[in-house]
Amino acid sequence: MIVMLNPKHNQQLLAQSLAELGVTAYPAGANRVMIAGNDADLANRLAQLPEVLEVVPVARPYPLASREFQQEDTVIQVRDVVIGGSKPVVMAGPCSVESVENIVDIAKAVKRLGGHVLRGGAFKPRSSPYSFQGHGEEGLKMMAMAREITGLAIVSEVMEPDKVALVSEYVDILQIGARNMQNYPLLREAGKSMKPVLLKRGLSGTIEEWLMAAEYILAQGNPNVILCERGIRTFETATRNTLDLNAVPVVKSLTHLPVIVDPSHGVGKRAFVRPMARAGVAAGADGVIVEIHPTPDQAMSDAAQTIDYQEFGLMVEEINRISDVLHGTREKTVVGV
Numbered sequence: 001m002i003v004m005l006n007p008k009h010n011q012q013l014l015a016q017s018l019a020e021l022g023v024t025a026y027p028a029g030a031n032r033v034m035i036a037g038n039d040a041d042l043a044n045r046l047a048q049l050p051e052v053l054e055v056v057p058v059a060r061p062y063p064l065a066s067r068e069f070q071q072e073d074t075v076i077q078v079r080d081v082v083i084g085g086s087k088p089v090v091m092a093g094p095c096s097v098e099s100v101e102n103i104v105d106i107a108k109a110v111k112r113l114g115g116h117v118l119r120g121g122a123f124k125p126r127s128s129p130y131s132f133q134g135h136g137e138e139g140l141k142m143m144a145m146a147r148e149i150t151g152l153a154i155v156s157e158v159m160e161p162d163k164v165a166l167v168s169e170y171v172d173i174l175q176i177g178a179r180n181m182q183n184y185p186l187l188r189e190a191g192k193s194m195k196p197v198l199l200k201r202g203l204s205g206t207i208e209e210w211l212m213a214a215e216y217i218l219a220q221g222n223p224n225v226i227l228c229e230r231g232i233r234t235f236e237t238a239t240r241n242t243l244d245l246n247a248v249p250v251v252k253s254l255t256h257l258p259v260i261v262d263p264s265h266g267v268g269k270r271a272f273v274r275p276m277a278r279a280g281v282a283a284g285a286d287g288v289i290v291e292i293h294p295t296p297d298q299a300m301s302d303a304a305q306t307i308d309y310q311e312f313g314l315m316v317e318e319i320n321r322i323s324d325v326l327h328g329t330r331e332k333t334v335v336g337v
Contacts, residue, residue, distance in 0.1 A: 240305065
């Protein structure tokens with residue numbers, strides 16, 4: 001349940017009252033706290049407290065992420081980028097940061113061709129322990145240099161709870177990868193950072209499990225969560241994964257959080273990245289994240305699903321046209337950082 005508080009409530013008295021009732025409250029925005037469960041007797045007792053204006057029951061197991069908690073769409077601003085607004089946001093870059101020259105060249109291309117956020121892996125989770133694992137902090141420094149030159153916001157993956165502080169020093173958006181969707185200590189630390197978090201759906205994660213993972217971040221008082229559908233594992237082998245575009249409208253009906261799609265990982269083959277990016281935006285996604293490289297076949301990781309600059313430029317033009325047709329200039333209020 002969500003408890004709406006009197007703006008002039010006494011925090012000390014409220015904490016004492018909640019302790020006496022034996023409940024734990026989680027921050028849920030200005031003058032709101034969340035309490036697990038929907039016990040009617042507890043709700044009535046809470047409603048009698050002088051610090052409480054209203055108690056709102058929430059049926060979903062992810063109350064803070066649900067539209068019952070917040071009807072209007074969350075819109076997150078990162079530097080000069082609006083995520084979840086009237087235009088699709090485009091995040092692009094190499095799977096792995098390779099060198100200063102390479103990441104700066106890619107960043108310039110991303111900006112020139114209409115992208116908004118530079119992506120790149122500094123710490124890389126790889127299926128094989130012998131594959132390139134990324135440059136670590138040096139890779140983050142390279143991305144920060146590219147940001148200084150181009151002004152693009154940057155997003156990069158964090159894999160361990162004790163690395164959240166380090167990665168947060170460099171990036172504008174923390175990425176939680178598919179393999180870590182249910183790494184709860186990592187989700188909590190990412191939430192505590194108050195940085196915007198790009199949360200990818202797990203390979204076999206259900207929509208409810210995905211939203212419950214988002215709840216871990218939101219429960220730390222961090223409202224800046226971006227959901228990313230990146231394909232799920234099915235019986236189909238023609239593509240690397242199955243990009244679940246059903247999830248886009250379904251999730252947007254359940255949550256106020258912005259949703260983007262990752263067609264690069266969703267299909268795993270560059271020939272299909274642009275069509276699926278178009279399909280994702282047509283399904284209602286708030287943007288896309290793709291892997292690009294000046295010479296895709298020579299990329300140090302995920303070469304098969306990486307597109308070149310020309311293909312990227314065409315993709316950006318197409319998804320912008322689709323968005324204009326579907327949404328025009330819809331008005332939204334920025335409520336993020």
